[in-house]
Amino acid sequence: MTRSGLRGLRAAALTGTLVFASGAYAAENPIKLGVLEDQSGDFAAATIGKVHAIQLAAEEINKSGGIMGRPLELVTYDTQSDNTRYQEFMRRVLQRDKVDVVFAGFSSASREAYRPIVDQFNGFAFYNNQYEGGVCDGHMVVTGAVPEQQFSTLIPYMMQTYGKKVYTLAADYNFGQISAEWVRKIVKENGGEMAGEEFIPLGVSQFSQSIQNIQKAKPDFVVTLLVGTAQASYYEQAASANVNLPMASSVNVGQGYEHKRFKPPSLKDMYVTTNYIEEIDTPKSKEFYAKFKAKFPSEPYVNQEAENSYLAVYLYKQMVERAKSTNRDEIRKVIATGDVCMDAPEGKVCIDPKSQHMSHTIYLAKVGADHSISFPKIWEDIKPYWLGEAGCDLTKKDPMAQYTPSNPPPKP
Amino acid sequence: MDIATLVFSALYQFGDAFAFLVLSACGLAVIFGMMGVINLAHGEFIMCGAYVTAATVHAGLPLPLGILCGTLASACVGVLVELLVIRHLYERPLDTIVATWGLSLIATQGTLIMVGSTMAGVGTPFGSFQVGAYSYSIYRIVLFVAALAVLGALYALFNWTRFGVLARATIQVPHMAAALGVDTRLIYSLTFACGAGLAGLAGGLYAPTMTLVPTMGATFIMEAFVTVVIGGADVFLGTAPAGGILAIVKSGMTSWQGQLFGQIGLLIAVIIVVRVLPKGISGFVLRERT
Structure with missing residues (x-):
């Protein structure tokens, strides 16, 4: 503890308040990011890479000065491809570890298992996975692709x-x-x-x-x-x-x-x-793949969820820096401006303010007879339009619900 | 579509379900059905067989030799497990549940940490053949034949060889067998190894057709247990008819209403059989005989 810090504490003790001291040390407090992903069990093959991608992004961010000068600290638990583990660990990261944001979930069953807990404890979660779409919940940001x-x-x-x-x-x-x-x-x-x-x-x-x-x-x-x-x-x-x-x-x-x-x-x-696989042959993709392999040489494959998780850390950094806060309401005001975008390994991506889902470059990958990959077609900037068109608008109302084509949002 | 095609397709599906049930269950029939050890690590013996088979095939051995290596490796692991853990728990059947469950967790996670989350497959040999509008995998017929061969070999082993007689004697009345000069510890070890080896054989045979992951044993274990439970204590008289009945129910329900109903039908059949024949099918057959 520095001399000025000690003085600050004394002053705080004298005035009977610790507000000053906590303000003085905020710059060094880490931003805590909870990571709940399946590192064992039936889904592990597809999701271990997500944890590695988050570690890679966090390391890069910390090397270049953290987020607003604060280091990023990962709080990681292995959810074992088990929905009840998601619920246990989600309670733990939100209540005991008091993380600022949680990156969680592979299967949709696990997402729907933990989502009510995020809502209940007023947390903030990123679901970095492609899925069946329709989650209209202000506590969630979805970076994966939708139907x-x-x-x-x-x-x-x-x-x-x-x-x-x-x-x-x-x-x-x-x-x-x-x-x-x-x-x-x-x-x-x-x-x-x-x-x-x-x-x-x-x-x-x-x-x-x-x-x-x-x-x-x-x-x-x-x-x-x-x-x-x-x-x-x-x-x-x-x-x-x-x-x-x-x-x-x-x-x-x-x-x-x-x-x-x-x-x-x-x-x-x-x-x-x-929206991403390691065979994509663009400079951005090659650069990301090289960085990934340099840190994790034995990674069997860099899949789309690894890329979603990687870019999500950078998106979160951008949101916090623009909001100048880790408070979810402040961050959602930034999302509501509609220009939270970045140049990801796949191409340019943007967060849609109505649904808090993300636009993607969609690659059509074709597997050949020798299992080589070719890309017969690429669609750029495909937006997650369905929720917004169906009537979900998180900038106005937060229903915390999941909708489907046969069960769309209620008409006002 | 003509009748012959329909009949063949029904037979093929029956044979396929039968092979899966019997091969998954054989090792467990010896360890659980005969010896009474509730082995929750049965799936991991299967996984061990599959992994060793795939590894040896990747190293250049032909598939049959690879399967043999997988079988032997599982049997060796079985001997070790029996010596270190199971031997001390024969009198405490409930504790073996906890011990073998722990073993299965260690094996799954240990494989994940040491070998990684997946292993490359070896590809199914022999190709396919056409009957009517449908094409079929030849290897599935091989699996069916293998299931029949394993049942035949088990029958011969436990009824016609000296080891089989000693094993049955040891398991029925251990003190009497020991008094007559049988090394019962050795017999227990060998019988357990035989069961583990059969599990490894199942893993080796299914390795070319499946995704190789540390949790693959879990896909066998439900079928294995229900087959043994309704089969009862006798390896041949229990497992063979149990596999037959369950295969008819499962393949019939699956072709009628899909996989979910196949599983539901399987479990309902188990509930009914267990209710009507508490000692399993072999208990029923043997009582009729005496």
């Missing part, structure tokens, strides 16, 4: 290229069910037809019968919304049964790097809309 960004690009492309009969194979929980609803809606809008749909319970790894059901329905392509490592066994089993249908997905490759894990050609003709 209007991933499906309204992907499905029409697939229908033009391969045909109008679509089969959906989706994980049986909120993410898969709501995403499948989006696919149904977009297929119908584009004059196609659903050849079939099947929902697979999480943890299922045997797909012989599902494969036969698909062959029976004779679709032009299959939309695979399979989640978790157990369900990824589908590709190997479908390939060995010679299903040979093109596949489309919003989650595979970009999260679970199945093209690296399985032997070619089991993912041949898989099309994925993603």
